[in-house]
Amino acid sequence: MYSLLAEIVGPENVSREDFELWCYSRDAGSVFPRLPECIVTPKSKEQVAEILKVANEYKKPVIPRGAGSSMCGAPVPLKGGVMLDLTGLKRIKIQDEEGLFVRAEAGVIWTEIIEVLKQRGREIGLEGPWSAPSATAGGSVAVGAICMGAAKYGGLGTQILGLEVALADGSIVRTGSAANRNNEMVMRDCNGADLTGLSIGSHGTLGIITEVSLKTYAFHEAEAYYAYSFESLEDAARAVYGLARDEIAFDCRMFVYPVPEEIGGVAGVVYMLKGSGSQIQELGGKSRKIMQLAHGKSISEFGEQYYKGRFTARVKAFGEAGPGWLEVAGYIPILRYPAVAKEIIKYWKKREEEAKNLGIKWSLGALLETHSINIPVAIFCSEVKRDAWQRINSYWHELAELMYERGVSPYWIGHLSSHIVKRWGPYYQLYKKIKESLDPNNILNPGML
Numbered sequence: 365m366y367s368l369l370a371e372i373v374g375p376e377n378v379s380r381e382d383f384e385l386w387c388y389s390r391d392a393g394s395v396f397p398r399l400p401e402c403i404v405t406p407k408s409k410e411q412v413a414e415i416l417k418v419a420n421e422y423k424k425p426v427i428p429r430g431a432g433s434s435m436c437g438a439p440v441p442l443k444g445g446v447m448l449d450l451t452g453l454k455r456i457k458i459q460d461e462e463g464l465f466v467r468a469e470a471g472v473i474w475t476e477i478i479e480v481l482k483q484r485g486r487e488i489g490l491e492g493p494w495s496a497p498s499a500t501a502g503g504s505v506a507v508g509a510i511c512m513g514a515a516k517y518g519g520l521g522t523q524i525l526g527l528e529v530a531l532a533d534g535s536i537v538r539t540g541s542a543a544n545r546n547n548e549m550v551m552r553d554c555n556g557a558d559l560t561g562l563s564i565g566s567h568g569t570l571g572i573i574t575e576v577s578l579k580t581y582a583f584h585e586a587e588a589y590y591a592y593s594f595e596s597l598e599d600a601a602r603a604v605y606g607l608a609r610d611e612i613a614f615d616c617r618m619f620v621y622p623v624p625e626e627i628g629g630v631a632g633v634v635y636m637l638k639g640s641g642s643q644i645q646e647l648g649g650k651s652r653k654i655m656q657l658a659h660g661k662s663i664s665e666f667g668e669q670y671y672k673g674r675f676t677a678r679v680k681a682f683g684e685a686g687p688g689w690l691e692v693a694g695y696i697p698i699l700r701y702p703a704v705a706k707e708i709i710k711y712w713k714k715r716e717e718e719a720k721n722l723g724i725k726w727s728l729g730a731l732l733e734t735h736s737i738n739i740p741v742a743i744f745c746s747e748v749k750r751d752a753w754q755r756i757n758s759y760w761h762e763l764a765e766l767m768y769e770r771g772v773s774p775y776w777i778g779h780l781s782s783h784i785v786k787r788w789g790p791y792y793q794l795y796k797k798i799k800e801s802l803d804p805n806n807i808l809n810p811g812m813l
Contacts, residue, residue, distance in 0.1 A: 365422045369404050369446070372414045377405040377452070388447045392495070393435030394688040394747060394756060395779050400427060400447035407452040409469075409528065409536060409574040416572070416807075417534035419446055423805045426532075428568040430471065430503025433495040435691045436778025438507050438567045442811030450502055453574060456480050459548050465525060467549060467577045470502025475675070477501065477578070486580040489517040497675050502573040508565030508775050510693075512674060515613040515635070515732040521564050525552050528575035529563050532803040537571070539563075549577030562798065567777060568809040570802050586644045587614075588637040589667035590651060592660035593629035597702035599658045600631035604732055605698045606654035607635060611734075612647050614638040615671070618730035618737075620705055621712075626666045633660065635732075636671045688747035690760045692780065693740035694772035701730055701737050704770050708741055711766055715759070722752040724759070739772060777812070785813060 370378045379385075380402045389397035401424075406412045419426045425445025432439055441447060453469035456477060463484045468477050474492025481487050490511035493499050499509070505520055505527070517523060526540035526549030539560040542549040552560050562570055594600040600618055607613045616635035623632050633655075637647050655662070696704055708728055712719070719726070724745045731738040743759050745752040764780045774784060785792050799806075799813055 365418060365424060366402060368418045369402070369415060372418070373404055373406050373411050377407070379403045385447075388429065388432075388449070389440065391432045391434045391437060391439050393437060393690050393778075394745070394753060395437030395440050395690070396753075396757065398441050399444070400441040401444045403447045403449055405449040405452045409453065409530060412448070412450075412453075412530045412572060412574055413534040413536055415446070415448065416530055416532060419807050420532050420534065420805055424807060425810050426572070426807050427809050428502075428506065428572045430500030430506070431473065431495070431498045432503075433493070433499045434503065434507050434509070434776065434778065435689065436507065436776040436780065438776070438778040438809075438812070439503075440779065442779075445807070445810075448572065450572070450574075451500060453502070458484065459550060459577070463580055465548070465550055465577055466580055467575055468501045469575050470500060470573050472501050473497065474499055474501065474504070481580055482583060485583045487583045488578050488580055489513055489523045490520065494674070501576045501578075505564055505573055505576055506566060506568050507778070510731055510733065510738055510775065512615050513638075514738075515607065515616040515734065516611070516638075518734040519564075521561060523579050524560060524564065525549050525577040525579060527560050527563050527573055527577070529571035530574055531571045532805065532808050536574070540577075542577070549575075565775060565777075567812045569799055569812045570808065572808070584638040585640045586638075587671075588644045588648050589634070589671045590637075590648075590655070591627060591632065591634045591663040591665075591667035591670065592655045593623075593627045593663055594631045594633065594658065594660055595629050596659075597631055597705055599660070600633055601699055601701045601737075603633055603655050603658035603660055604701075604730070604737065606658065607651060608698060608732055608735055610650055610654070612637070612651050612654070613732060616732035617670075618701075618732075620730070621709065621726070621728040624666065627663050629661070632663070634667045634670050636667070688753060688756065689742055689744045690756055691740055691742045691776070692760055692764045692767065692774065693738055693776065694767060694774035695733065695736045695738055696770075696772050698732070698735075698737045700771070701739060704739060704767065704772060705730075707766065707770060708739075708763065711763065718755075722755055723749060724752055724756055726759075738775075739767070741767075 429439040453471040459465035474496035
């Protein structure tokens with residue numbers, strides 16, 4: 365099989381070297397590494413299709429991988445097989461003369477899309493995940509990553525017009541309007557069932573995303589940034605709820621543990637506005653009233669510092685806390701946040717001494733996504749300490765259970781899937797039937813279901 369793969373992509377784009385296999389054995393999180401059998405780097409969707417045909421014939425697992433910036437173990441090969449490095453798919457195409465849509469191949473990183481569009485006076489609604497300078501378009505869609513701008517636009521699905529997906533048998537499907545080969549990926553809601561949605565958050569279990577089509581907008585004129593301190597979780601949640609109700613923020617985050625020293629209090633809220641000068645002025649005035657009614661204390665400068673460094677701040681903070689880390693997160697109604705957050709804090713209180721002895725740190729926050737809130741818990745340790753590394757994996761699964769029992773719907777399933785998905789009942793059974801139909805030999809990221 366190895367020689368057949370080398371014929372498809374060229375011998376320089378296939379590797380079985382141990383040091384390279386180790387480089388592809390994990391993602392940015394601290395899920396325990398697993399080695400693939402080989403690494404293949406295609407340069408076109410046609411090569412992806414041919415690779416899948418060969419793998420399907422030999423019944424070999426295929427694990428799609430972008431930049432590996434996820435933290436859930438999605439591209440970690442549970443059963444060996446072929447690691448498919450999609451960073452070689454790098455083309456960007458502007459659709460229509462004015463650039464009303466943009467098509468990006470799976471290996472294109474978010475900041476590349478942003479720069480290409482900026483030259484035309486356009487922008488995408490979501491700026492990509494916090495790892496946008498490295499995260500790929502295909503990988504972000506495959507894990508359903510939450511993106512900067514979610515407070516205004518919601519999930520990635522709201523911005524995706526269509527996908528191009530390679531199936532396990534090597535056939536290529538174009539969804540939405542592009543199902544008509546005489547058309548482009550300019551509209552998702554047509555041609556019957558919404559097959560685009562099957563691939564969003566699928567972790568490469570149903571097909572391999574080779575291209576993404578996104579909406580674009582006129583480039584914004586201005587930005588504004590705010591930060592507030594609160595003396596209770598209830599007040600902070602009420603403030604975030606107000607921003608959501610009146611559709612004010614482009615992006616909004618909450619800090620619960622630890623709260624930055626510059627903010628202080630029990631919780632901190634930062635948010636960002638985008639729009640024309642007059643829109644910023646109007647929305648800024650409304651937001652300040654909401655914060656005041658929720659007893660928020662304005663913190664000067666922190667909001668601007670936080671958002672202007674949004675693509676580097678998290679890397680710096682997490683690098684200092686780790687370097688090893690895992691994150692479990694999911695969605696709940698905004699006003700339920702304090703109750704769930706308090707249960708998470710109680711969980712850590714019981715393990716405070718153990719965590720301290722192992723050098724384990726943790727953080728708790730929130731991200732507004734239009735009408736709901738995402739509640740992320742991150743866990744950090746030095747992977748040099750084997751016992752600490754093993755323990756954060758245990759904490760990770762325990763927290764996933766705790767949050768699920770309290771109604772949190774997880775995203776970034778990855779290696780948490782075996783502990784969670786089977787409890788979805790009919791939803792899981794339907795997912796499994798679709799998987800069996802599209803991938804009867806179970807070659808696409810096996811183990812995720």
